[in-house]
Amino acid sequence: MSDSQDKGKARQRDEKEREGTDSADNSKGSTQLGKKKIPAKLLETLLSMNPAMQNELASMDKDKATEMLAQMDISQFFTGLSVGGKGQKDMASFKFWQTQPVPSFNEQQDKELAQGPIKMIDPEKVPKTPQPLLDGFEWCTLDLTNPEELRELYQLLNNHYVEDDNSMFRFSYSESFLHWALLSPGWKKDWHVGIRATSSRKLVASICGVPTDLRVRGDKIKVTEINFLCVHKKLRSKRLAPVLIKEITRRCYINGIYQAIYTGGVILPTPVSSCRYFHRSLDWLKLYEVGFSPLPAGSTKAKQVTKNKLPDSTSTPGLRPMEVKDVDAVYDLLERYSLRYDLNQAFTLEEIEHWLVYKEQPGKEQVVWAYVVEDPKTQKITDFYSFYNLDSTVINNPKHSAVRAAYMYYYATETAFTDDQKALKQRLLLLINDALICAKKAKLDVFNALTLLDNPLFLEELKFGAGDGQLHYYLYNYRTSHIPGGIDSKNRPDATKMNGVGVVML
Numbered sequence: 336m337s338d339s340q341d342k343g344k345a346r347q348r349d350e351k352e353r354e355g356t357d358s359a360d361n362s363k364g365s366t367q368l369g370k371k372k373i374p375a376k377l378l379e380t381l382l383s384m385n386p387a388m389q390n391e392l393a394s395m396d397k398d399k400a401t402e403m404l405a406q407m408d409i410s411q412f413f414t415g416l417s418v419g420g421k422g423q424k425d426m427a428s429f430k431f432w433q434t435q436p437v438p439s440f441n442e443q444q445d446k447e448l449a450q451g452p453i454k455m456i457d458p459e460k461v462p463k464t465p466q467p468l469l470d471g472f473e474w475c476t477l478d479l480t481n482p483e484e485l486r487e488l489y490q491l492l493n494n495h496y497v498e499d500d501n502s503m504f505r506f507s508y509s510e511s512f513l514h515w516a517l518l519s520p521g522w523k524k525d526w527h528v529g530i531r532a533t534s535s536r537k538l539v540a541s542i543c544g545v546p547t548d549l550r551v552r553g554d555k556i557k558v559t560e561i562n563f564l565c566v567h568k569k570l571r572s573k574r575l576a577p578v579l580i581k582e583i584t585r586r587c588y589i590n591g592i593y594q595a596i597y598t599g600g601v602i603l604p605t606p607v608s609s610c611r612y613f614h615r616s617l618d619w620l621k622l623y624e625v626g627f628s629p630l631p632a633g634s635t636k637a638k639q640v641t642k643n644k645l646p647d648s649t650s651t652p653g654l655r656p657m658e659v660k661d662v663d664a665v666y667d668l669l670e671r672y673s674l675r676y677d678l679n680q681a682f683t684l685e686e687i688e689h690w691l692v693y694k695e696q697p698g699k700e701q702v703v704w705a706y707v708v709e710d711p712k713t714q715k716i717t718d719f720y721s722f723y724n725l726d727s728t729v730i731n732n733p734k735h736s737a738v739r740a741a742y743m744y745y746y747a748t749e750t751a752f753t754d755d756q757k758a759l760k761q762r763l764l765l766l767i768n769d770a771l772i773c774a775k776k777a778k779l780d781v782f783n784a785l786t787l788l789d790n791p792l793f794l795e796e797l798k799f800g801a802g803d804g805q806l807h808y809y810l811y812n813y814r815t816s817h818i819p820g821g822i823d824s825k826n827r828p829d830a831t832k833m834n835g836v837g838v839v840m841l
Contacts, residue, residue, distance in 0.1 A: 608807070806840075
């Protein structure tokens with residue numbers, strides 16, 4: 336359920352701002368945040384840097400807004416999280432999840448926690464038919480090889496899928512993206528689930544899954560990667576989401592798959608890990624004009640454009656687009672690289688080709704870009720990196736209709752096996768800077784990355800700004816102790832918290 340528009344809005348701060356907030360005193364006209372007081376002028380500046388928070392406060396009663404600020408932890412404020420505690424929910428709202436085989440919040444998450452399935456499934460006891468729906472609705476199985484049904488899913492998602500809290504952006508999954516994401520090797524038609532209105536035959540809800548193999552602290556398990564849980568806006572009160580989850584669970588059980596992986600921007604019982612989004616502007620002016628990136632205090636538009644300017648050409652010798660002939664080498668490199676993480680994906684050769692190699696097809700736009708570094712002397716592939724494109728519709732903006740975003744996908748380098756983190760950092764700074772240049776050449780507007788993989792080594796140096804969003808990783812019917820997500824207790828990138836999450840969800 337990678338359904339988080341917490342891929343949302345960027346919030347970028349420089350070191351001077353951080354120093355200013357850390358040295359705030361108890362002057363007159365200040366607002367108390369946690370145990371520290373912030374001068375009114377500084378608070379005003381900070382709010383101007385966080386449009387999401389500012390808009391949220393503006394819609395509240397003044398006394399209530401003041402009370403919420405007073406109760407808020409200062410570290411949350413400076414990491415740009417929503418004042419309302421977007422990721423926090425009362426346990427009482429999780430009645431559905433209390434019936435599911437997922438870890439509860441009060442389980443002890445330590446290294447001694449027994450790892451493995453939570454519930455053993457008896458295939459003979461799995462219902463052979465779905466549970467009945469409300470009158471006027473019926474189950475369907477989508478045939479995504481049929482262009483008309485693929486377009487139906489595209490239209491449902493583009494009109495009703497995830498928006499940011501302020502209804503400024505909504506994910507815009509292209510038909511090419513959906514074809515790439517849902518028809519991966521081993522895909523099962525039965526796992527593309529829909530609900531239709533009986534009278535109109537209109538698709539009003541969906542949930543989809545694709546099969547994959549995961550390694551969790553060395554244990555290899557077959558799972559379903561769940562995504563595209565979407566319900567028509569006018570039907571949100573019908574409580575269709577739990578019904579959809581139960582149905583795809585039933586279909587997976589029938590196929591002998593008893594575990595799943597999914598992600599989300601809200602806290603559910605119980606994340607196995609949490610990562611934070613960072614954003615690197617490629618077209619800063621456009622991002623500012625749509626409300627994605629703020630203008631830092633004391634800066635100007637011209638300064639920000641200059642700050643985010645990239646070189647015209649890449650710098651890594653031997654860099655070229657990945658081809659089918661590179662699949663074996665990339666598979667070997669990525670396999671070894673992935674084993675460094677507690678949670679990683681065990682790819683097949685066929686999956687590497689599907690997920691990374693772009694093959695031009697009439698009428699289909701490019702979704703994924705992958706590049707390899709070939710040693711000119713040995714012809715050995717020493718490095719590779721990749722990113723994919725997922726646009727967001729800009730809602731009610733007179734100048735721009737979409738933000739074209741690149742998302743950091745998988746990468747690997749032989750330098751990682753030298754056990755020299757300084758050398759690894761330098762190599763990744765070179766490679767990922769080239770990835771930024773390639774994304775800019777592809778006319779993408781922003782480059783997004785989480786704090787997973789080895790990303791904490793390069794995010795700040797390559798001018799990625801902290802985002803408002805978290806992405807929480809969940810395992811269904813599988814228990815393991817908490818896995819580091821590349822962030823410290825104050826939600827900042829932390830290289831000592833790496834080697835945890837090595838799975839990139841779409």
